[in-house]
Amino acid sequence: MSLLLQHPALFGLLALACLPVLVHLLSRARPPAYRFSNIDFLRRVMRRTARIRRPKDWLLLALRTVALLALAAAFISPFLVSKDAALPGEKTTVILLVDRSASMVAREGAGSRFETACAKATRYLEASRPSAANLIWIDAEPDAAFLEPGPNLDFLTDLLKQAEPRPEPGALAAAFDLALRQLAQASGRRELVILSDFQATAWRNFAPKLPPNVTVRTERIASSAPPNLAVTSLIPQPTEPVSGQDLTVLARVRNFSADPVRTQLTLDADGARQSQAIDLPAWGEAEAAFTLRPASAAPLPLTVRTEADAFPMDDSRHAVVRVRDSLQLALDLPADAPEARLLGKIADVLPWLEISAPSAATRPPDLRFVSPWNGENPAALRKSALSGCTLIVRPAASCPTAALQTLLGLPSAPEGANPTLETSPTGWPVAPEESHSAIHLFRTGDFGNPFAGTFRERLRLARSLSEIAGARPIASYADGTPALIEFPTSAAPILLWNLPLDPAKTDWPTQGVFLPAIAEILLRTRPLGSADSSQVLPGSPLVWTSADSSHNGAVTLLGPENKPVGLTESTTPDGTLWQARQPATPGLHRWQISGQTIDFVAVNFPESESDLRPLAESPAFGKKVSGTDSLARQAALSQGLPLWPWLAAAALAFLALESLIHSRTHKDARLKT
Amino acid sequence: MYKFLDPADIRRLKNYEFGAKAMVEGYLSGRHRSRQRGSSIEFHEFRQYTPGDDLARVDWRVFARNDKLFLRTFEQETNLECHVFLDCSASMGFPERSARLSKLEYASFFAAALAWWVISKNDRVSLTLFDHGIRKFLPPGSTRKHLHEILSTLEHNTPGSGTSIAETLARALPLLKRKGTLVILSDFFEDPATLFKALNPYIHRGFRIHLFHILDPGEIQLEDRGLSRFIDMESDANLTVHPHALRESWHREILDHTRSLRALAAARHADYALTATTDPYFTLFDRMRD
Structure with missing residues (x-):
């Protein structure tokens, strides 16, 4: 800090501070004389009270002096300037x-x-x-x-x-x-x-x-x-259910406050509402699960809300579930194979399953059944699994273990020799692994063994396959030979199938549990999918493209609370592109063509901003x-902070204080008189 | 007409009389009884003879009847001897040029009335004027002429210089031949311990002592005169002060001083009274009558 003076020429005004001292000295010089009986006695009293009396006099004198000093300093106009202040003329x-x-x-x-x-x-x-x-x-x-x-x-x-x-x-x-x-x-x-x-x-x-x-x-x-409740995540499982399939919605709520809170959590699934009360510990979180069964194949918007609080932006979270009318099963096996016929019949029975040839499909299939696989192109197969297609592979007897290693993404080849085909006239029973979700329906035993019947042909696979880290056995033969193992990947799992479907080699298809068992396996091992495809981060642009020229001029975007959002329309090599003029704000947005909703976009409040x-x-x-x-x-x-207003105010304050003390002193004296 | 003797006061004092306290020694027969055994006419009691008693006072009739030696004792009526000590120091001249009586004038009025009253009862009164020492001593007397002399002395008296009661009392002790009532009129701006140290010989000799502390109201409570230069009436020393700043402390100091005087007086069976010059001095006579 530096002190600059605007009017240094008036520095002499500071001598005004001497005025009260002079007045004090002059007024003391010739007080009226008063002959009194005993000065010694008075002097003794004075000595005793000097400590109390003198400070009052000195205080008044000091206040007068400081007041005049402040007043004089105000005229000099001092400025307080920071040490970091720019020099005059400096940019x-x-x-x-x-x-x-x-x-x-x-x-x-x-x-x-x-x-x-x-x-x-x-x-x-x-x-x-x-x-x-x-x-x-x-x-x-x-x-x-x-x-x-x-x-x-x-x-x-x-x-x-x-x-x-x-x-x-x-x-x-x-x-x-x-x-x-x-x-x-x-x-x-x-x-x-x-x-x-x-x-x-x-x-x-x-x-x-x-x-x-x-x-x-x-x-x-x-x-x-401020205390805040936030819905921090909303996870539909599965993300792309088929119509009629149970959909579980997991909502996680976090309490950003030092007090436990009880709140009502409400799920809005395109107008259908459910609610649950949840208790949240201080600075903790809780999870609630809602179950619903979408009836029609269409995008299903989901919104979960807590009760309103002081920071309402994160009180709700949105997701869009794309309900499918069917799953696509691609068969990569000879057309005349018995398995093909059997799977075709299964698809005929199950309304949510359709058979499609791999090459003819407009979009990648959800499931792909490869049988028999002799070990060709394991990397390509794995790639299809990584791209989101559940791969069901039934190895042939000639399939080398190295191909299996590549397919399953194992760091080393499975132990044991190459798979060999073995048969049994009496057949082998197969037992389910009840811990797997595909067996969940049969866990109680009411429906019997999902793998009822006998299997007279199988591959001799190394038992160690079931023990590989991440492998999830679904069924095993009584001697421990793997019958069905799921190997998860980052997108869709790979199922190693070692169960014959040829009626000549097994009587499983004739069992009553066959159809529900197959249906459960296909549903539970289908690709996980991702709800992120319908998620847009707030602040990101909202974009829609269409190659159909008939949509031009008919596309609109409704934001949260159905407020229209302004769009810009431009032509790109891929077709027409519509983009919202404003960045995405949290809430559900719906794209419409001629007033008909064709898609939803969920924009969620960033979780990191809730704390x-x-x-x-x-x-x-x-x-x-x-x-x-x-x-x-x-x-x-x-x-440069001008100090004169402060100095003037200080002078007035000192003078007011001086007059207050002075008047009180005299008032006390008058009362005592 | 005397300046300090008002006829109205005389009329009022005619009915005053010393009481039990005033039983003091005198050499003239009077109306005041003395415990000093003597040969006056009023029988007091019989007392058994003890070796050394004057055989002349043995009641031989009693001896004849009882075969035991008894003495007849009599109460002796004696006159009052009152010694008035009047402080004439400069401080007693306070206040100067005021409508109020100065302390010296007030004390002189009281001394004059007291002298008249004592003499009117055929008792004897002495007057000692003092400041730093004895300025004038009028030995005890009970005649009209003596009263005239006392009143004239008071009229021509003026405040003197500094005060020393202790010195005065020490010098006056040999002058007082007989014990009696000692009345000291002063403003007592003196150390109480020193004062009573000087009074001890009088107390031991059996004097009955009255200390009448005379102060002006302006001394009991300082007057608010604004900033003033206080000049000492005795030493001409000066001090510039705001009286209002000292009023409370001064009053507290005066009270402490009087409390100290009263306590020491009570311990020595002496009488002490503080009076302001605006109060009637008959209250002091009342104290002497009790």
């Missing part, structure tokens, strides 16, 4: 980094964090009046008001007044990168001013490298975190940050 470039991520919507006191940040940024600009400034928003896609810092501060203050927070996470690294690139081009003093709530989840591990010649000022907007707790202190970024004083004060100090 100053300021980049304002204002956080407008979702957590800034939280209200603290009268306004939201974002409103406070904008107000403080405006005050800072008005107080500091830099030569050039720019405003960069911290949101999902940070952008700057100007291409480079400019002198139009009024435009920036207008932007700050009109801005709204975004329901999206803040891309800190991108925002800092943009700001530092612009500062690198600037000359003179460079300041980076960060206004944020410094949400702990976002800023805790963020450590940008800042150049030493950049002054960093931080303003922590948030001081506390509103700020950092305990503003981050230092590895350098000394001027964060203790308010931004406005720092700006005022950098411009």
Whole structure:
């Protein structure tokens, strides 16, 4: 801090401070004489009371002196100037980094964090009046008001007044990168001013490298975190059920407060509602499961809501389940094979299963049955599994173990020799592994053994296949030879099938449990699918393309609460592209053609933004940050803070205090008289 | 007409009389009884003879009847001898140029009335004027002429210099031949312990002591005069003070001082009374009558 004087010529006015002392001395010089009986006695009394009396006199004298001193100093107009202040004529470039991520919507006191940040940024600009400034928003896609810092501060203050927070996470690294690139081009003093709530989840591990010649000022907007409930995840299982299949919706709710909470969780599945009460521990989470059975094959929008709280943006979460009318089963086996005929009959019986030839399908099949597989192209087969097609492979006797290793993605070949075919006139029984979900229906024993009957032909496979890490046996022969094993992959599983379906080699198809067993195996091992295809991050563009030219002009987009969203239409090589003019906001959006809903898009509030707790202190970024004083004060100090109003006020205050003490003293004296 | 003897006061004092406290020694027969056994006419009691008693006082009739030696004792009526000590130091001249009586004037009024009253009862009164020492001593007397002399002395008396009661009492002790009532009129701006140390010989000799502490109301409670230069009437020393700032402490100090005087007086069976110059001095006579 430095002190500058605007009118140093008036420095002599400080001599006014001597006036009360002179008055005091002069008034003491000739008081009226009074002959009194005993001065010694009076002097003794005075000695005893001097300690009490003198400070009062001295206090009055000191107050008068200080008041005049303050008044005289006010005329000199001193300025308090920060040590970091720019030299006269020096150019100053300021980049304002204002956080407008979702957590800034939280209200603290009268306004939201974002409103406070904008107000403080405006005050800072008005107080500091830099030569050039720019405003960069911290949101999902940070952008700057100007291409480079400019002198139009009024435009920036207008932007700050009109801005709204975004329901999206803040891309800190991108925002800092943009700001530092612009500062690198600037000359003179460079300041980076960060206004944020410094949400702990976002800023805790963020450590940008800042150049030493950049002054960093931080303003922590948030001081506390309001209690918040958030639906943090919504997982439909399966993600693409077939109509009539049970759909389980798992909703996870988290309590961001120090008190346990009981809340009502409501599932809205395209108008059908279910609700559950859940208890949430302090700073804990709970999960609720809803079960429903979609009747028709169409996109099914799901919304889970908690009861409203102080931060309502994350009180709901959305998902879209694409209900299928059938699963596609591709048969990769000879057309005249008995298995083909049997599977065809199964498809005829099961309404949700359709047989399709691999080459004729318009989209990849859900399941692919390969039999017999002699070990050709194991990598290609595995690739189809990784692309989301459940692969059911029945190895031939000639299939080498190396091919099996490649197909199953094993680090080493399975133990034992190559599979060999073996037969038995009496046949082998097969027992299910009840822990597998495909056997879930038969677990109680009411429906008997799903693999009832005998199997007279099988491959001798190494038992160690069942013991491979990740392998999930579904059925095994009585001697331990694997009958059916599921090998999960990142997308769809690979099933190693060692069960004959030829009626000449097994009587399983004639058993009553055969059809439900096959149906359960196909349903439970179908591709997991992903609900992410209908999920869009907030702040991302909402896009729809169509190659059908008849759709031109007929596509509309309805946002949350069925509010129309403005679209731009453009032509691309793939057809016509419609894009929302505004970035995606949390909620369900529906694309419509001529008023008919054709698809849903779920935009969910970013989970990371729900925890509103700020950092305990503003981050230092590895350098000394001027964060203790308010931004406005720092700006005022950098411009020079005029002290005369304070000095004048102090002078008045001292004089008022002096007169108060003086009048009280005299009042006491009069009362005693 | 005497300045300090008001006829109205004389009329009022005619009915005053010393009481039990005033049983003191005198050499003239009077109305005051003395425990000093003597040969006056009023029989007191019989007392058994003890070796050394005067055989002349043995009642031989009783001896004849009982064969035991008894003495007849008589109460002796004696006159009152009252010694008035009047402080004439400069401080007693306070307040100067005031409508109120100065302390010296007030004390002189009381001394004059007391002298008249004692003499009117055929008792003897002495007057000692003192400041730092004895300025004038009028030995005990009970005549009109003596009263005239006392009143004239009081009229022509003026405040003197500094005070030393202890010195005065030490010097006056040999002048008082007989014990009696000692009345000291002063503002007692003196250390109480020193004062009573000087009074001890009088107490041991059997003097009945009255200390009448005379203060102006302006001394009991300092007047709020604003910032003033206080000049000592005895030493001309000066001190500039705000009286209002010292009022409370001064009053507390005066009370402490009087409390100390009263306590020491009570311990020595002496009478002490504080009176303001605005109070009637008959209250002091009341104390002497009790």
